Amino acid sequence: MKAMVLTGKAQAEYREVPTPECPVDGLLVKIEAVGLCGSDVRTFTYGHSKVKYPAIIGHETAGTIVEAGPENKGGWKVGDNVIINPAIICGTCYYCTHNLSALCENMHVYGNDIPGGYAQYMAVPGVGVEHGQILRIPEGIAFDEIIIVELLASVIASQENLRISLGETVVIIGTGPIGCLHAQIAKLRGATKIIMADLNRERLDMVHQFGGTHFVDSSKEDLVKIVREVTGGRGADAVIVAAPSTQPHQPGLEMLRKEGRLCVFGGLNKENPWSNLDANLIHYNRLEIRGAYSYSFANFQQGLELVTAGKIDKDIVTHRLPLKDMVEGVHLVQQGKAIKVVLKPWEE
Ligand SMILES: [Zn+2]
Ligand SMILES: [Zn+2]
Structure with a gap:
């Protein structure tokens, strides 16, 4: 072969x-x-x-x-x-x-x-x-579409852990396939403001259909400031870093509300996985940082159900x-x- x-x-x-x-x-x-x-x-x-x-x-x-x-x-x-x-x-x-x-x-x-x-x-x-x-x-679903179930499973698992819920503001940094699926799942879970950010304008322009409500070119615009504005100064409920970079981690903390949750979804280049974070921000604002890796069999089946039902x-x-x-x-x-x-x- x-x-x-x-x-x-x-x-x-x-x-x-x-x-x-x-x-x-x-x-x-x-x-x-x-x-x-x-x-x-x-x-x-x-x-x-x-x-x-x-x-x-x-x-x-x-x-x-x-x-x-x-x-x-x-x-x-x-x-x-x-x-x-x-x-x-x-x-x-x-x-x-x-x-x-x-x-x-x-x-x-x-x-x-x-x-x-x-x-x-x-x-x-x-x-x-x-x-x-x-x-x-299931009948009628193409092979090259069904494979997104695997990505979806990890997105579903991480949003379960992050407890994304009704009326929340969620920031998604990185608009690759994972970022786009995060937007869709956040919407399905009832988030009402979904802010998608990317350094790549071209890609950002491709992702408007996936559930985001705001789109930020973070190479030019100040994402922290925009998130504050969109949330009346309070900050986002959750920030999901769906990019293989540590650069968004600290600004991610800065754009959270008190007791907000940051998800480190994107894995990092194993030669440089270090992130520099202001631990006082975590301390005083009682922030939560969660990793995201893998999923349960149930999450995989949930992904298959969502794709089959045309929800994705x-x-x-x-x-x-x-x-x-x-x-x-x-x-x-x-x-x-x-x-x-x-x-x-x-x-x-
Ligand atoms: Zn994968
Ligand atoms: Zn085991």
Whole structure:
């Protein structure tokens, strides 16, 4: 089969590799669409602690089962169209047994420590089936749209933790696919002012349809000041940093109301993850800072329900490229020309 193989930092080769075998208790899936995730852009550019070269990354996958191991626990059959929840949990660690499986201590993720979906086929191991990680794609939903469920799951999880609620003002910094989904979910949860900010004007102009009420070019405008104005001087209830940068963290604290919540959603370049924060602001204003990583199986299913019910604007997928053009996709994302890029392993 053909695969996009990462061979070093910012190096990748589209080449022939052996097709994986179908595990006796797992599945072999023909990958029809795989999302180019912001974390894939980061992994490609800077490397990743769990990714060892040569590596096939990609965790936002959907496709068709072409081989079903006779002992697979889901009763899956050849021909089933599925979306794959990439979080493979152990089910037995402290977190798994305390309703926090998103934080499983033994988590495996496709594209990190097991081969991912930047390939024409991907093997799903037995442990990737047995906890219900494989979900059927409802009729009428395209492969290259369903993959947004994975992003949506992490957005849903983080807004649950942030307790976004009716009538709130939410600031979303970064208007990539995650920022756009945050706006949509904030709106669904009843936020009434949704301020979307980006340093990239071109991209900001592309995102007006996703639920935002205010749009701020933070390369030119003072976001803290605007948020204060919009909220009558009080500050936002929550700020979500959906960008792989520490730069918005301190201004994010400054634009919160007392007892406001800051979400560090975007992961950071592992070589420079340090953030400089005014701890007195946190102290006196009783601010809350929350990380966001991963999601529960329930969040994944909620994402699937929302997409199926037409509650999510799937136009966040702006580019569909053949897998061989992955690097071009990375550039489109880095330049802010694309919102979501989906790669198609079977298109030339
Ligand atoms: Zn992702
Ligand atoms: Zn676990």
